[in-house]
Amino acid sequence: MAMVIDAGGDAVRRYVEDVAVGDVAPVVRHVLTRTDLVRYAGASGDYNPMHHDEVKATAAGQPSVFGHGMFSMGLLGTAITGFVGPAAVTSYRVRFIRQTWPGEQLVTSVVVSAIRADGGRHLVDLQVSLSNADGEVKVAGQATGVLLARA
Amino acid sequence: MPAGGLGPEPRKGTDVTGDDIGSIIGRSTGRVTVVVERGTVANFATAVCDGDPVFRDRRVAAARGLPAIPAPPTFPFAMENWGAFPELHAAGGDDGETGTNALAEVLGSLMEAGGLILHGEQELEYHRPVYVGDVLRGESRIVDAYTKEAKGHLMTFVVNETVWTDDATGEPVVTSRCNVLHRA
Numbered sequence: 001m002a003m004v005i006d007a008g009g010d011a012v013r014r015y016v017e018d019v020a021v022g023d024v025a026p027v028v029r030h031v032l033t034r035t036d037l038v039r040y041a042g043a044s045g046d047y048n049p050m051h052h053d054e055v056k057a058t059a060a061g062q063p064s065v066f067g068h069g070m071f072s073m074g075l076l077g078t079a080i081t082g083f084v085g086p087a088a089v090t091s092y093r094v095r096f097i098r099q100t101w102p103g104e105q106l107v108t109s110v111v112v113s114a115i116r117a118d119g120g121r122h123l124v125d126l127q128v129s130l131s132n133a134d135g136e137v138k139v140a141g142q143a144t145g146v147l148l149a150r151a
Numbered sequence: 152m153p154a155g156g157l158g159p160e161p162r163k164g165t166d167v168t169g170d171d172i173g174s175i176i177g178r179s180t181g182r183v184t185v186v187v188e189r190g191t192v193a194n195f196a197t198a199v200c201d202g203d204p205v206f207r208d209r210r211v212a213a214a215r216g217l218p219a220i221p222a223p224p225t226f227p228f229a230m231e232n233w234g235a236f237p238e239l240h241a242a243g244g245d246d247g248e249t250g251t252n253a254l255a256e257v258l259g260s261l262m263e264a265g266g267l268i269l270h271g272e273q274e275l276e277y278h279r280p281v282y283v284g285d286v287l288r289g290e291s292r293i294v295d296a297y298t299k300e301a302k303g304h305l306m307t308f309v310v311n312e313t314v315w316t317d318d319a320t321g322e323p324v325v326t327s328r329c330n331v332l333h334r335a
Contacts (some may be wrong), residue, residue, distance in 0.1 A: 013215070014202045027240045028200070028201075036198075039197065040199070042194075043194045043197070043198035043199075043229070044195070044198065044229035045229055045232025045233055046229070046232070050327075057220075069270045069273070070225060070228055070273070071198075073225050074195075074200075074223065074225040077199060077223055077224040078199050078200055078201040078223070081201070081290075082201075085215075086203060086205045086206065086217070087198070087217050087221040087280035087282075089224045089280075091277065092224050092225075092274075092275045093272065093274035093275070093328075094272065095271065095272045096269070096273070097210065129275070
């Protein structure tokens with residue numbers, strides 16, 4: 001099966017000492033395809049035809065099928081877990097701002113906005129967004145991850 | 152924001168749009184029990200372009216100090232579509248038997264007049280990670296509903312909250328808030 005996976009696999013454990021406010025997580029770039037939309041529909045169970053049925057989407061006045069908002073949030077989540085770790089996210093919220101279209105390159109932005117203590121835990125706040133190659137923002141929000149301390 | 156849960160109880164087919172929208176706050180939108188499975192989690196990771204083997208291989212998860220394969224952070228939004236099997240609901244008796252669904256009711260009323268339904272915001276709060284092998288119980292209700300006028304369109308916002316708890320221990324796992332809007 002041909003399967004293109006262009007993100008993840010970063011198993012470097014980051015400790016709280018390794019991050020500073022303003023740090024930028026490794027960027028995930030992905031060109032959205034119709035196959036992505038079908039794969040996400042199947043994996044999520046969201047079969048809204050606007051995301052996989054070109055005939056229905058154009059009949060509804062859309063220029064083509066378009067991406068699931070939750071695919072955008074999921075792709076951005078891949079960049080977040082790649083940075084803080086796969087089981088380290090304590091909160092994640094986004095606003096859905098614009099639709100995504102097949103052929104667009106989607107680019108993640110994950111920036112450390114604060115590092116704080118919460119009881120015995122070290123929390124890292126992140127400003128997160130997903131844009132296309134022209135800088136048009138698709139989703140934007142905040143996430144928080146918990147990191148271990150070396151010391 | 153209207154006060155919650157004090158309005159008249161809308162019936163199926165009742166117009167709960169416009170000024171009456173606040174009457175749906177507090178109403179149940181479903182109850183479900185799901186099992187978190189390896190194949191479903193691995194497939195979801197692939198669908199969000201995440202090739203990290205930790206989402207597929209228990210040995211990798213263990214080497215990274217985790218008790219089981221974790222789920223990607225947005226998996227909780229999708230899990231009830233694949234992990235809710237009928238026998239999981241037998242013991243409670245009431246799962247899946249929630250009568251009219253307040254969210255479907257209000258969105259149905261709005262769509263009868265046309266317009267567009269959009270996912271406006273999504274928030275996930277994790278009390279602990281979701282792991283393969285978990286059996287989770289989700290209870291959903293409307294926590295906010297309001298209308299706004301924007302650029303000549305009447306916008307209706309409905310916030311649906313699902314609280315997921317561990318079915319065995321009752322501990323909270325994930326709280327999900329989904330803000331859906333209808334643009335007339």
